[in-house]
Amino acid sequence: MTLIPQNFLKQVASSYGVSDTELEVLSKALLEGESIATIATQLKLKPETVRKRLGETYRKFQILGKGPGKMAKLQQLLVALYQEQSQSEEFLPQTAEPKTSSLISRQDWNAAPDVETFYGRTKELSQLSQWTLTNRCRLVALLGMGGMGKTTLAVKFAKQNADKFDFVIWRSLRQKIPLRSILTDLIQFLSPQPLSNFEDIETGISQLMEILRSNRCLLVLDDVEMILSCQDLAGYYGDGFTDYGKFIQRIAEEPHQSCLILASSEKLKDLGQLEGQKVRSLQVIGSEEISQKILAERGFVVSKDWVSLIERYGCNPLAVKIISGMVQELYAGQVGDFIKNTLLMGDVRSLLDQPFQRLSVAEKELMYWLALEQQPINLSQLQEKILFPLSASELLEIVGSLGRRSLIEKSQKQGQIYFSLQPVVMKYAIEQFVYQVDEELVRLIKNQDLEGIRLLKLYPLEPSENSKKHYSILDLVMNRLRSRLFTNARGLNLAIKRLEESLSNLQEQFFEGEYITQNLENIISAIH
Template identity: 45%
Template sequence: MIPEDFLKNIAASHGVSELEWDVLRLSIDGKSIKAIAQELAINEGTVRKRLSDIYKKFHIDGRGPVKLAKLQQLLVNQYQGLSNEQVSSNLITNIDSSVGDKLPLNASQTQDWGEAPEVSVFYGRKAELETTTQWILENHCRLIALLGMGGIGKTNLAVKLAKEIQDKFEFIIWRSLDNQPSPQEFVTDAIAFLSNHQETELPADINEKISLLIKYLRQHRCLLILDAFESVLRSGDRFGRYEKEHEDYGIVLKRLGETEHQSCLLLCSQEKPREISLLENPKGLVKSLKVEGLKVEDAAQILQEQGLTAKEHWKSLIDYAKGNPFALKIVGATIKDLFNGNVAEFTKHNTWVFGDFRTILDEQWNRLSKLEKQMMQCLATETKAVSLSKLKKEIPQISTSELIETLASLKRRALIDTSHQNKDESQTSYYLEYLIKKYVKKYHLSHDE
């Protein structure tokens, strides 16, 4: 007899819902479909449908009573603590060989972390972790985008999140798009991994390949992570469109966001792909989260670890960096080396040291359209937030619609912020944060400071 707690944990790990659990429990107890229907006050067709879904989640094939026998044997073997090889051997001997091929593989075969960085130190992000965990595990979201400027910590957040929930997935695949693999390469690679390299003859058409990928995302609970997604988006384009050779990533996002499956695709990107904007809905299964800077108390840990002094000035430093952890690490190292760790001595000069952080900002700047760069330069010269009507006067050569589209694009890229200066919040104004303004003025205006 298998203890109910053990059975329920195994069922949950395979994505069995509460409604399906009742049917599974009674089936394992030997109840007939008719008896289950009567006990649960549902019709027999519903019982059969739920059993069918349960068999799919446990990767059990066959017909009628044979499938239930296979499932019972699998659960008994797991409870007895047999190894995968023993389970496979028993199933081959007692039932038939087809089940053994579909048993879960070991961790090294079911997790491919690719270029995921090792995150040995992690700061804060409790709210972000709670939100994204809920989206994935409770809401079963199919497509999620972590968005934010470079250095803000999107990748580290994704690693931390994936490590914390990894035991809820049968497969995990991490891929960075820094090297711009084609959509065909990504989908082919994912299918090969999820099929344990059993799928050797793949269709040439991308839609057919995606359909095959979705088949595995339905059969297995998978977490796919694509880091540096902005690498496949077109530079100089205000609308989040793709480089020509990477346009099919849009099809991947659309299909995986719209089609029913039990897995999740998680993106990290400096820019918001159009498909996310079109598909996300407060009550839907496609979500995006703007990753902001660290809270003051969390960012202070970075300065503490660097051995900086004059704590009363730390908040000013953190506010200047808008809590960007990478920017704080760069400037903190400079303060330690050149100012003996004294933050007060550095902040009195009202300047900033970009160091390697400039490389990140340069990459973002180079992705902007000519009009976006012009808008950034205009905002960098302002001392306070600027209304749309004033911007129209500052850049009179462009239409209002172009102006709004440009502001929307910069907002999606996390390069500008908005404020409401009127008490009734009837007028929105636009501005650059301190660090971004310093960067533009220093490197992209003719009258450099």
């Protein structure tokens, strides 16, 4: 018999993931000193069932070896834990709560943000519980645009369910951490005894996999998009990070009792091939419920104008926080004035700067087409409009890449799939397009730079009287150009002269299917 209190044993066993039936057997063996045969008789079990439950208990406490010495090792471990707790409690004030077991030391939240206020997401939390706790999924990916609340959701779920895991560990890849460093970090935290340093990545992954098989661990990797390639199609690993592909594949395919949660604004290219019963992905989308609660917390009454504005920003919680702050500070709470006086505000624009900068050239040019359309369009319609050479399979690949970035939306009409942009993404893409077209025009007017013209060749600038669209792209381009070059009559006349010269030079050449000549004619007409 040992002098470990029953309540302490129960507390520690729970933190190590020992089940009630395993604890019942352990208590008989450890606290009462009963033999396997006696325990089997008392609990009306087969001796092999008792041995199996004790074996599971040894495994969860990471007691290695064979034979009766394992019970002695477990007893030593528990006595040490009990003495450590008892000594720490001697120094606590009388009113202080005694320390719990080593559960807190078995959780490492690292850079996980504090979640003081959490709204909604009941359905998402329930789905994560189903996959992670009930179905025992090995890998779950949380995907969505920046600001949607992937990180907040992951923190909330992990903290709500930390007691159901032996270990919880959170790491962010924002600083582009190599896999070797992550593996070393995880192994050092999760292993009860030092393991030999691994020479190659495969050995390190194997060491971690052994720990994940022996323990019920919840690992969370946030900001996964940071290790993915930039200015390439979405979901491919960047230089120096391809080993993460092997790591994630082994987590997904090999049997173990742990779960890895990935939070990313880009879906890994190979995740689709891995998805199944043990690998799931959850798209974290905008929430009108959360958006309205954010407004209510800030003292706003949710009017029709607010509902309209929330929808324009895709019910993105972070965007709603930003714009509600601006309405308070800059517009005295008058949301109607805010709507009239802005297209896209700076702080909201910054939410899309990073994902847009990560796009490949082909993705940006397709985004411009979707933005200029300002309405859903199917692939065959897109292929008819675009001028740069692109096969149907290439177009499908680019659209798929934008989907992995959560930048496009799909809808179905009469059996066909249509693609469009969220209103806030469309506004951003239009702003970027107008800025780039303006730069091309300035170079053309100042330097007669026909070689630097691309967007003016590939996209039409329709006059507002010919367009039924909400935004007239030509008007937006002209407004920007006027503010830069047409500040006096001399500048205006010079611009007209240079553009007419460029148009004349272009008309002498043969430009089949290109929009440049019509665009210049429309711009010259708009100046007059």
